Amino acid sequence: MGVAGSVVPVGPRWQRVRQIARAAAIGTGATAAAVVATGGVLLGQARQARRTIPMAEAPPPRCDGVYGAKLPGPPLTMVILGDSSAASYGVHRRRETLGALLATGLSRRLRRQVRLHRFAVVGSLSAGLKPQVESALEHGPDIAVILIGGNDVTNRTPPGLAVRYLVDAVRALRAAGCEVVVGTCPDLGAIQPIQPPLRWLARRWSRQLAAAQTVAVVEAGGWTVSLGDLLGPRFAAEPTRMFAWDRFHPSAEGYAVAAAALLPTVISALGASQDRRPVLGRGEGVRSLPQAAQEAARHAGTEVSGTQVRGRDRGPAGRWAQLRRRAFFGVGAVPQPGTAADSPTLEGTA
Structure with missing residues (x-):
């Protein structure tokens, strides 16, 4: 019995979500056979990875503030939701957090308080979003940024169930008038302490969940950005710089790259883009949502949003x-001491 079909609502607009999630469930079944065949190797690798990747210690720095x-003018309100990547575990200074980088970039681009x-x-599953x-x-947020999914993969949460929790979160935020940008599940196959063949399975599971998240979030009225391996060429080439001390979470430079991937979509979601009718580059354009989701899962930094063709939201597929x-801009480097990101007006003291 397919897991996805038992947890995702029925109805025409959910058919594609169910198909993606079912494909993930089928893939999980196929990989289960591989686990049985090579179970000793995989279990040994999983234990070794857990020993190699240290447990979370001190919490990440707070970044709340204005x-x-x-x-001039009233501030935009932005909220950051999700797991350790959203909380910026792995850095030690407020200015290095994903939230501070996004808030600083958004404030500078829009010339508004944020x-x-x-x-x-840290450690949250999709079930923890509620x-x-x-x-x-x-x-009363204007914009929400959600990063979630990595812990669902490592805990083997059924993809349909993880997606359902995420959709519930997106719908609740959209119903309140809040725009939503989701950074989809990262590619855990990029994590150095995880060795093949476990690395190959982690990559497959991550991409399946990312594709299912994309379909569901766009159907629910949100935007997605594929984080994939967090723009992996740099991470693969410079793992000691782009990963934190635990070799699992991004470093300060790694979070800066992630923020640079997310910021253009955050601005567009707020309706503040100066490029409302963009000239599309090679490989960009209109797709059916399932096709766009699959492409985005394979290419980090890819934005997916709902659109119309000849005035219609839907086509045959x-x-x-x-x-x-997206071309990355606005937060290409970690802010230096004394910048707005380093010393925001803290909540409770404004």
Whole structure:
């Protein structure tokens, strides 16, 4: 019995989501056979990876506050939800966190104050998004950034179930008038302590979940950015620079790269893009949503959003989606001491 079919609602607009999630479930069944065949090797590798990757110690630095406090006008409110990657585990300074980098970049680009609240929790599964969303909605957010999925892969959460929790979160935020950008599941096959063949399975599971997340989030009215291996060529070439001390989470430079991938989509989701009718580059354009999701899962830094063709949301293959491979701007490097990101006006003292 397929897992996806038992946890995702029925109805025409969910058919593609179910297909992607079912494919992930089928893939899991196929890989289960491989696990049986090579079980001793995989179990040994999993134990070795857990020994090699240290457990979380000190919590990541808080980044809540008002960025660009001297700028005129009321602030935009941004919330950061998700797991350790959203919380920026692995860095030690506020200015190095993903939230601070995004808030600083957004404030500078829009010339507006940005009030940031971080509710992401280290170790969170998609099932943990509900209390984060409930806390976030108390602050009336304009934009939410969610990074989730890695722990669902490592804990083997059924893809359909993980996607259902994410969709519930996106829908609740959208119902409150909040725009939502989701950084989809990272490619755990890029993690150095995980060796083949476990690395190959981790990559497959990660991409399956990322594709299913993309379909579901866009159907629910959100935007997605494929984080993949966090723009892997640099991570593969310079792992000691791009990964933190635990060789699992990004370093300060790694989070800067991730923020640079997310920032253009955050701006577009807010309707503030100056390029509303962009000239599309090679490999970009309109696809069916399932096709766009599969392409995005293979290419980190790819944005997927809903669009129309001849005034219609849907075609023969389902929801129309626009796929863009964003040029990164705004947060290419870690801010230096004394910048807005280093010393925001802290909550409770503004």
